[in-house]
Amino acid sequence: MRLQPFDFDLNPYERPNQSWVCGRLNEGRSCQIGPDRKGRCRAQAECQPRRDGSGWACTRPASAGGPCECGPRPDGSCSRPIPPCVPRRSLRRKRGIAVAWVLTLAIGLMALAFTSPITPQLFSPGPLTLQHGQIVECGDCHTDFDGTPMRWLHAAFEADEPQKDSRLCLNCHQFGAAPLSPHGVGSDQLGQTTRATEASARQSTPPGELALATLLFDRPTAAAPEGLACATCHREHHGADFELTHMSDQQCQSCHSLQFDSFAKGHPDFDAWPYERRTRINFDHVSHFGRHFEKAGLDKAPATCSDCHKPSGDGQAMLAGSFEATCSACHLEQIAGAEHVGVKGIPFLAVPGLDLIELGARGADIGEWPEWSEQQLPPIMKTLLAADPATAAAVERLETLDALDLTGLSDEDLAAVEQVAWGVKELFHDLILEGEPVLMQRLSQSLGMSLDRTATVRMAGVVPLDVMRSAQQDWFPSLFEEVARHRRGETMPIADSVEEESDGSIAAENSDGTQEADGNSDKQSDILGDNLGILDEQADILNDSPGILEGEQGILGEDQGILESDVFGGAPLDSSPLAPPGGELAEQAEESGKAADPTKIDTEAWADWGGWYRRDFALYYRPVDHADRFSRTWLDISAAAVSTPAKRFATPIFDSLAADNSPSKCTKCHSVDREDGGALNMKWRAFQPDPRMRTATHFSHTTHFSLLDEKGCRTCHNVNNETDYQAGYDDFDPLTFQPGFQPMQAAICRDCHTREVAGESCVLCHRYHLGEALTLPVSIEVNPEDLMQPNDGR
């Protein structure tokens, strides 16, 4: 039995798309017209008769049984009315209602969720990593969180600064001045590095998928020229154990112009690494291994590399040992002046030699002046004099003259000589009377920098007052009276001085530097002189009676050390005997049976252990030991000032101290780098890793120790005999040099570091964040009362 005919006129018209169906469908008597869109029954009769001539014809369709037997009524209405039904919703309509319910439910639930007190927990995409687990406020990391859901909606569509959230990261993580730029370095450095690799990049063939990725998507640096957000690499809300710093090798290379497959295939050679700059300490392994160690003997030469190099605390770097541990055995005596040719002290103050005959003839107003001085102004003294611009100009003019032959001196030159002479005297005068403040003021003014007390004390070399006084009494016995008269405007022709000299009131020195031992010289004798000098007449500095400064304690008084009386507050004098080391004179005296003549003491030799000595109308400082503070401070200060307007004073000081024949010989081993601004920077220490500084490449030495065979360190580090290591220190550029070791071979690393063994990922050896990792300053206000509270033990 077949139920469903497919003749077009035997089936009712279906309306599956409509929302309502006839209420009599289940009775098998659904009407033809069906309900309206609002579900109201529209049926009134089985058909709508049509006019047929003068009558009416039934129009009931065949599917409903065809024209009825009784036909339309005379008025044209259908004779078979249909009682109204109650239409039913169609299946589609019911489904629509289900959709409406679901949507209503979803909107309601979301509205509840968005206004709930636990909204952050509901909409948080997941827990934070352990490192960030302490963060509980979403607003700590999301700038737009602190607002209503409407604000979130606005934030989703507004175009604002894309790095704003990253700046919140920087509240805790600080990466220098350009934290969001690639690698945290400036664009200049980045461009420089990129240009350096461009040649290699052009020759290399990037891996296919990386090339395709670059083709389809801009390089991250190009897509975000204003800087990379932290979330570019560090994606949060993936759970406590999520590895926040994981980076694939391809991701690392996505920004780079040089792209390659792996460490084994395509990774560039190490080039200069790790010898990227000359060593801070000028130590030529070739010459030491080849010559010096052999000459020094086995007892002084290191037996292994580890005798001089120890791993740093983190095992990364191999640090050079201290001077005392590694160098002093051979080099300490050199610092003290052994093998040094020439003056072994650094000239600090001097009496410039002048043509007194000519000056006397011209009636120069300089007062008394040592006749036999042939000294020139030391660079340090010139700097001290330069605090007075007129004196500075006069010094410059004097340098154009031959001070020892001033024949035909012009009036202007004469005035310059007089200015310099009084400048020298006033310097002595002020230094003796006022001490350190004068030095600090004059140096600060001349060098154009603010010097603190510590630096000034070191630059003064804690020179004792007696050294200054004895020098003054030898060179300018009437200094205080003369300066007083000069400042009152009185003139003091040199003739007066010459006359005084003829009376034998001024100590004369022999050409060999030793002092005359007559009675006059005793009065102004060196502090290092015997007990017939000033020590007798005024106060022995070793005596506990009132000292040279009347009313004050002796500088080596029993209870009052030199710290109290020393004009510069220096350290107490060593208790070493006031006799020359070796005591040759004492031995001679003992042999001859006569009293020793202390005036024959070689002051420079006497100061063999360092310190102050006077010779040839100049006051010298002889470096005490390695890392001598006087030499270091003057080198540091003058090096820093060579790029400043004070370079005309600083450069001569630096040049004299950094010269090959400099007494201190600091620059024999300590290199000098020129900084970006032109200033020089002394490298006092060998490389010391700064735990705050992150370099692009890191390597753990200690991790690899167990892998070394009998070659030891030479597995990687091999001395290069063919380079001119010393030439790298001819200038101030640390990057123009030839390393003393052969280049490192990446092949050595590749022996072990493969994908399967030991690993070869980029981040195994390279860091992204470079530069200084700053620590957050503690900004907690300390209440003294809280500090006094007892600790509760927790």
Next chain:
Amino acid sequence: MTLQVRRFLNLAAMVTAGALLFALLRLNDMALRDQSFLSGWLLVACLLFLTLFNARKKLPFLPLLRASTWLQAHIYVGLVSVLIFLLHTGWRLPDGVFEIVLWFLFTAVAASGVVGILLSRMLAGRLAMYGEPLIFERLPLYRARLAREVAELTQSSVVNTRSATLVKYYTTRLEPFLRQPRNLLRHLLQSRKPLRALQREMAALRRYLNEPGRAILDEIEEQVVAKDNLDYQYSLHLLLKGWLFVHIPLTYGLLLAILAHLTLVYAFTSSTL
């Protein structure tokens, strides 16, 4: 083109598209992008395309390819979107409450869609097992017609057999059976047990009827079998249309949740790429 060839080509196209999308997302990740953005937008695009199928059905007058073509596209794009969804979520259940809800919504929609495909494939053949395949909307008409014809036959039996046996049986057993769809669950389970029970009852009734009565009973039994076939058709049609009561409403709920998800993502994203 045979069905097998078409299906093979469609599957090949789907696998190719899936592989290309997988590669694209991998390249996107390689380029230091957060690939969840690309995969997310691809997913949104796929979902919008999938919802267009529903719109297309509501606009049958537009010459926008055949509905069967749309269905094919709907199925295969839906399967690809499942792959994108898995890539988007990292092949794991998310950690956030809202995202878990979103995950389950998508999973429910996708699962209901897969169930729909399976039902369409399985039930289409079963529709022809019993009786003739019928249009769902016409089933009430045929059911009413059969009920009316059985009622008429029963009435005629009184005149022809002068017995109320059939009337009683009709009143107690047949009329409730014919009034509305019966035994839907058993029909879904392919069970003919209720029909056979009726047939056994009618066979037992034969001994109480005379020859005209038996002839009428034979006709009634034929109508009962037709009614049972109608119920069978109805149950299968109901299932074929019923899964959409899950699939479509959840799809709308999913779209709403995606809108909220997008808003939250863009409000709080910290990425610059």
